[in-house]
Amino acid sequence: MRAFFDSDIWFSFTRSWLTMGSAIVAFICIAGAVAAPWLAPHNPFDLASLQLMDAFKPPSWTMEGDPLYPLGTDDQGRDMLSAIMYGARVSLLVGFSATIFATCLGVSVGLLAGYLGGTVDAVLMRIADIQLTFPSILVALLIDGIVRAAVPREVHDQIALFVVILAIGVSEWPKFARTVRGSTLVERNKEYVLAARVIGLGRFKIMVQHVLPNVLGPVLVIGTLNLALAILAEATLSFLGVGVPPTQPSLGTLIRIGNDFLFSGEWWITIFPGVALIIMVLSVNLLGDWLRDALNPKLR
Amino acid sequence: MFAFIISRILQALPVMLVVSFISFAMFAYVGDPVSIMLGQDFTEAQRTELVASLGLDKPFFVQFLTFLGNAVQGEFGLSYRLSRPVAELIGERAPATLELALCAAFIAMAVGVPMGVYTGLYRNSWLSRFFLTFSLIGVSLPTFLIGILLILTFAVWLGWLPSFGRGDVRPLGFWATGFTTWSGVKALILPAVTLGLFQLTLIMRLVRAEMLEVMRTDYIKFARARGLSNRAINFGHALKNTLVPVITIAGLQLGAIIAFAIVTETVFQWPGMGLLFIQSVGAADIPVMAAYLMLIALVFVVINLIVDLLYYAVDPRLRTRR
Amino acid sequence: MSLLELRNLRVEFPTRRGTLVALDDVSFSIAPGEVLGVVGESGAGKSMTGAAIIGLLEPPGRIAGGQILLEGRRIDNLRYDDMRRIRGKQIGAIFQDPLTTLNPLYTVGRQLVETITTHLPLNPAQARARAIEWLERVGIPAAAQRIDSYPHEFSGGMRQRVVIALALCAEPKLIVADEPTTALDVSIQAQVIALLKGLARDQGTAMMLVTHDMGVIAETADRVAVMYAGRIAEIGPVREVVKQARHPYSAGLMASIPPMDRRVDKLAAIEGSMPRLSAIPQGCAYNPRCPRVFSRCMVERPDLIPAGPTDAACWLYAPGAPA
Numbered sequence: 001m002r003a004f005f006d007s008d009i010w011f012s013f014t015r016s017w018l019t020m021g022s023a024i025v026a027f028i029c030i031a032g033a034v035a036a037p038w039l040a041p042h043n044p045f046d047l048a049s050l051q052l053m054d055a056f057k058p059p060s061w062t063m064e065g066d067p068l069y070p071l072g073t074d075d076q077g078r079d080m081l082s083a084i085m086y087g088a089r090v091s092l093l094v095g096f097s098a099t100i101f102a103t104c105l106g107v108s109v110g111l112l113a114g115y116l117g118g119t120v121d122a123v124l125m126r127i128a129d130i131q132l133t134f135p136s137i138l139v140a141l142l143i144d145g146i147v148r149a150a151v152p153r154e155v156h157d158q159i160a161l162f163v164v165i166l167a168i169g170v171s172e173w174p175k176f177a178r179t180v181r182g183s184t185l186v187e188r189n190k191e192y193v194l195a196a197r198v199i200g201l202g203r204f205k206i207m208v209q210h211v212l213p214n215v216l217g218p219v220l221v222i223g224t225l226n227l228a229l230a231i232l233a234e235a236t237l238s239f240l241g242v243g244v245p246p247t248q249p250s251l252g253t254l255i256r257i258g259n260d261f262l263f264s265g266e267w268w269i270t271i272f273p274g275v276a277l278i279i280m281v282l283s284v285n286l287l288g289d290w291l292r293d294a295l296n297p298k299l300r
Numbered sequence: 301m302f303a304f305i306i307s308r309i310l311q312a313l314p315v316m317l318v319v320s321f322i323s324f325a326m327f328a329y330v331g332d333p334v335s336i337m338l339g340q341d342f343t344e345a346q347r348t349e350l351v352a353s354l355g356l357d358k359p360f361f362v363q364f365l366t367f368l369g370n371a372v373q374g375e376f377g378l379s380y381r382l383s384r385p386v387a388e389l390i391g392e393r394a395p396a397t398l399e400l401a402l403c404a405a406f407i408a409m410a411v412g413v414p415m416g417v418y419t420g421l422y423r424n425s426w427l428s429r430f431f432l433t434f435s436l437i438g439v440s441l442p443t444f445l446i447g448i449l450l451i452l453t454f455a456v457w458l459g460w461l462p463s464f465g466r467g468d469v470r471p472l473g474f475w476a477t478g479f480t481t482w483s484g485v486k487a488l489i490l491p492a493v494t495l496g497l498f499q500l501t502l503i504m505r506l507v508r509a510e511m512l513e514v515m516r517t518d519y520i521k522f523a524r525a526r527g528l529s530n531r532a533i534n535f536g537h538a539l540k541n542t543l544v545p546v547i548t549i550a551g552l553q554l555g556a557i558i559a560f561a562i563v564t565e566t567v568f569q570w571p572g573m574g575l576l577f578i579q580s581v582g583a584a585d586i587p588v589m590a591a592y593l594m595l596i597a598l599v600f601v602v603i604n605l606i607v608d609l610l611y612y613a614v615d616p617r618l619r620t621r622r
Numbered sequence: 623m624s625l626l627e628l629r630n631l632r633v634e635f636p637t638r639r640g641t642l643v644a645l646d647d648v649s650f651s652i653a654p655g656e657v658l659g660v661v662g663e664s665g666a667g668k669s670m671t672g673a674a675i676i677g678l679l680e681p682p683g684r685i686a687g688g689q690i691l692l693e694g695r696r697i698d699n700l701r702y703d704d705m706r707r708i709r710g711k712q713i714g715a716i717f718q719d720p721l722t723t724l725n726p727l728y729t730v731g732r733q734l735v736e737t738i739t740t741h742l743p744l745n746p747a748q749a750r751a752r753a754i755e756w757l758e759r760v761g762i763p764a765a766a767q768r769i770d771s772y773p774h775e776f777s778g779g780m781r782q783r784v785v786i787a788l789a790l791c792a793e794p795k796l797i798v799a800d801e802p803t804t805a806l807d808v809s810i811q812a813q814v815i816a817l818l819k820g821l822a823r824d825q826g827t828a829m830m831l832v833t834h835d836m837g838v839i840a841e842t843a844d845r846v847a848v849m850y851a852g853r854i855a856e857i858g859p860v861r862e863v864v865k866q867a868r869h870p871y872s873a874g875l876m877a878s879i880p881p882m883d884r885r886v887d888k889l890a891a892i893e894g895s896m897p898r899l900s901a902i903p904q905g906c907a908y909n910p911r912c913p914r915v916f917s918r919c920m921v922e923r924p925d926l927i928p929a930g931p932t933d934a935a936c937w938l939y940a941p942g943a944p945a
C-alpha cells in the first residue's frame with residue numbers, strides 16, 4: 001500500500017484535478033446506483049405508490065413543479081430521480097458484467113494465441129480480425145436478434161438481461177485478445193520466461209503466473225475505456241428497444257420512453273436520464289484516458 | 301498491380317464465406333422459418349410443399365450451396381414480417397442510407413482531419429485543449445442522445461429543421477435522391493451531423509495520435525536538422541506519413557458509419573436499411589437480418605480493397621515489394 | 623577565431639521529481655576544418671551536446687546557461703526561424719540510424735532537392751543536377767538513375783551515404799555527426815568514416831564526431847573530448863589522449879580499446895557504471911569508480927585544468943595532489 005502511494009501513478013493522479021474530479025464523480029454515480037433502494041426518495045417499481053395524478057410533473061424548480069419530485073415525473077407518475085438511480089443500477093450492472101466477461105474471454109484467447117503461437121494463434125486471431133471488421137454494436141444486435149429468434153418470447157423476457165451482457169461481452173473481446181497477444185509475444189521471449197521454462201514449469205503455469213501479471217497494465221486501460229463503451233452499448237441497445245426488458249428499465253430505456261414525449265414539451269423525461277448517462281460515461285472515460293497516459297512511459 | 305488486386309480479393313473471400321455461412325446458419329437453424337411463413341392454419345401437404353420449395357429437405361451442403369448461389373444473385377427470399385422479397389426491400393432503402401452515410405463521412409473527414417492535424421502540431425495551445433475536451437465529450441455521448449439533443453434544439457425549440465423522415469425525394473433513374481429538393485437537404489442535415497459527430501471525434505483523436513507519433517520520428521528530426529521550413533515539415537513530411545494509417549481507419553470508419561446508421565435512422569425515423577434492420581431484429585425477421593449482414597460484409601470488403609489500393613498509391617514500399 | 627565555441631553550456635531537463643542537469647559547464651571550441659571527436663559511455667551527454675548545438679533539444683530539455691557561438695555570433699538564443707536558416711546551411715547533422723533518418727515516402731532525389739533549394743539560390747533543375755553530383759560524390763553508383771529511388775531501395779550503408787549527401791549538400795561549415803556508423807555493419811563502418819573524413823577535408827568542413835568507438839576517433843579526429851556524466855572529463859590532441867590519457871576515466875577508456883575487428887559494447891576495464899543524472903555523487907562524479915580517488919575528490923567538483931598537453935577535470939593535476 002505504501003508503495004502504491006509512492007508510485008508515479010498516484011503522483012500523476014494527485015496532480016490532475018480533472019482526474020480526481022472524475023474519480024469522485026464516478027464514485028458518486030456508482031454509490032448512488034448501488035444504494036438506490038436505500039437512497040432513492042421513491043420506489044419507481046412499487047406500482048401501489050404510483051398515482052397517475054402525479055404524471056408529467058416538471059422539475060421542482062419550475063412553476064408547476066412539486067418539491068416531492070425534484071427532477072419531475074414521467075408519464076406513469078414515477079419520480080425521475082428515483083428512476084434514474086434505479087436505471088443507473090441496471091446500466092452499471094450490465095456494463096461491468098459485460099466488461100468482465102469480455103476481459104476474461106479476450107485475455108484467455110490472447111494469452112493462448114500469443115503463448116502457443118502456430119495454428120492456434122492463426123485461427124484465433126483470424127476470428128478476431130473478422131469480428132473486428134464489424135462494429136461491435138452490429139455484432140451485439142445480431143446476437144440479440146438470433147437469441148430472440150431462437151427462444152420463445154416468455155423465456156426471452158426472463159433471460160434478456162443475460163442476453164444483453166453476453167451480446168455486449170462477445171462484441172468487445174477481440175480488442176483485449178489482440179492487445180494481450182501482442183504483449184504476450186513480447187513477454188514470451190524475455191529472460192524470466194525462459195528461466196521459468198528452464199526450471200521446468202508447465203506452460204499454463206508460466207502463462208498464468210508469469211506472463212499474465214506483466215500484460216495486465218494495458219488490459220486495465222482497455223478495460224476502463226471499455227466499461228464506458230459497454231455502458232454506451234447497453235444504452236444504445238435499450239434505446240433501440242432490444243436491450244434490457246422494460247420491467248428493469250436502464251438509462252437507455254428511460255431515454256427511449258422520454259423520446260416519445262419530446263414534442264409535447266416534457267423534455268425532462270429524456271434529458272435527465274441522458275445527462276446522467278453522459279456524466280457517468282464521461283467520468284469513466286476521463287479515468288481511462290488518465291490511466292492510459294499514466295501507464296504509458298512514452299508520454300511521461 | 302493487377303496481381304495485387306487479385307491477391308487482396310482472394311484474401312477477402314474467406315471473410316465473405318464465413319459471413320455467408322453464419323447468415324445461412326441463422327437462416328436455416330434459428331427459429332422455424334416454415335411455421336413462421338405458414339402462419340396459424342396449414343395442412344401437412346402445404347408444409348411439405350413449402351419445405352420442398354425452400355429446399356429444406358436437401359442435405360446441408362447442398363442447401364448452403366443453393367443459399368450461396370441465390371445470395372450471389374441477390375436473392376434472399378421473402379421477409380417473414382412484410383412478405384416481400386428481401387432484395388427489393390433493401391434496394392428501396394439503400395439510397396437513403398448511402399446518402400446519409402456519405403454526408404456523415406464527409407463531415408467527419410472534412411472537420412476531423414484538420415482538427416487532428418492542428419491538435420497534433422500545437423499540442424499545448426488552448427484551442428487544442430478545447431478540441432480535445434470536445435472530442436472526449438464526443439466519444440462519451442451516445443449517438444442517439446446527440447440526435448435527441450439536436451432534435452430538441454433545432455426541431456422542437458427553434459423549429460428550423462425537420463426531425464424525422466427524408467423530406468421530398470425525387471427519382472434519379474433507379475435512385476431516389478433527397479439531394480435535389482430543399483426539404484430533402486434540410487431533412488438530411490440533423491441526421492448527417494448526428495451520425496458524423498462521433499466519427500469526427502474518433503478521426504480527430506486518431507490523426508492527432510498519429511501526428512504526435514510521426515513528429516517524434518528520426519526523419520522529422522532530420523528534416524529539422526536539414527533546416528527545412530516548418531511548413532514543409534508539417535504538411536509535406538509529417539502529414540503524408542500520418543495519412544497512411546489514417547486511410548485505413550477512415551476506411552473502416554466509413555463502414556462503421558453505415559452500421560451506426562442503424563441508431564441514427566431509428567432516432568430520425570430515416571427510411572433506410574438500418575431502420576429496416578432494427579425492425580427485423582425486433583420481429584426476429586431472419587431473412588432480412590441475414591441479407592443485411594452479408595451486405596454489410598460486402599461493403600467492408602469493398603472498402604478494405606479500396607483502402608489497400610490507396611495504400612498502394614501512397615506508400616512506395618508496397619509497390620516495389622511485388 | 624574558432625568556428626564553434628561552447629562556453630559553460632548547461633542543459634537541464636525539468637521533470638516531476640526535480641530538475642536533471644544533463645550537461646554541466648561544457649566548454650570547448652572547434653577550429654575551421656578541424657575534427658573533434660567526442661567519446662563517452664551512453665548517457666554521458668555526447669548526443670545531447672550535438673542536439674544543443676543544432677538547436678534541436680528534445681523538450682522539455684532546455685539550455686539553462688552558457689553560450690554557443692558560431693563564428694563569434696551567439697546561436698543559442700536565436701528565434702526558431704533564424705536558427706532554422708543556420709541548420710543545414712551552416713551546421714549539417716548526421717544521425718545514427720540511416721534506416722529511420724530518411725522519410726520513407728519520398729525519393730532521395732526529392733529530399734536532396736528540397737534541402738538544396740531551401741538553402742541555395744538554385745532553380746529545381748539546377749538543384750537536381752547538384753543532387754546527382756552529390757550522390758556521385760558520396761559513392762552511389764549510377765546516381766542519375768538512383769536519384770528517383772525510394773530510401774527502402776537502398777542498403778543500410780548506401781542510405782547512410784545518402785544521409786551524408788543530405789547533410790553536406792548545402793555546404794555547411796560544420797557537421798555534427800552523431801554516431802554515424804554505429805548502426806552499420808562492421809565491414810561498412812570504415813568505408814563510411816573514410817568517406818566522411820575525405821569529404822570534410824575536401825570541403826574544409828569542420829566536424830564534431832560523436833561516437834563511443836575509440837577506434838574511429840583514433841583514426842579520424844584531430845582532438846578528442848571525453849565526456850562523463852554530463853561534463854567534459856578530458857580534452858586534448860587525439861594522439862596524447864590515446865597514448866597517455868591524463869584523467870583516470872579516459873585512461874580506463876583507452877585501456878578498453880578492443881582490437882579493430884569487434885565493437886565496444888562493454889567497458890570491462892572500468893568497474894561499476896556511470897551514475898544516473900538524478901544521483902550524481904558529490905565532488906567528482908567519477909569518484910566511486912576511480913582507482914586514484916583521494917579526499918578532495920569526495921568534496922569538490924574539479925574543473926578542467928591543464929594537465930600536460932591536455933586539459934583534464936581531475937584534482938590529480940592541481941597543486942597539492944598526492945603523487
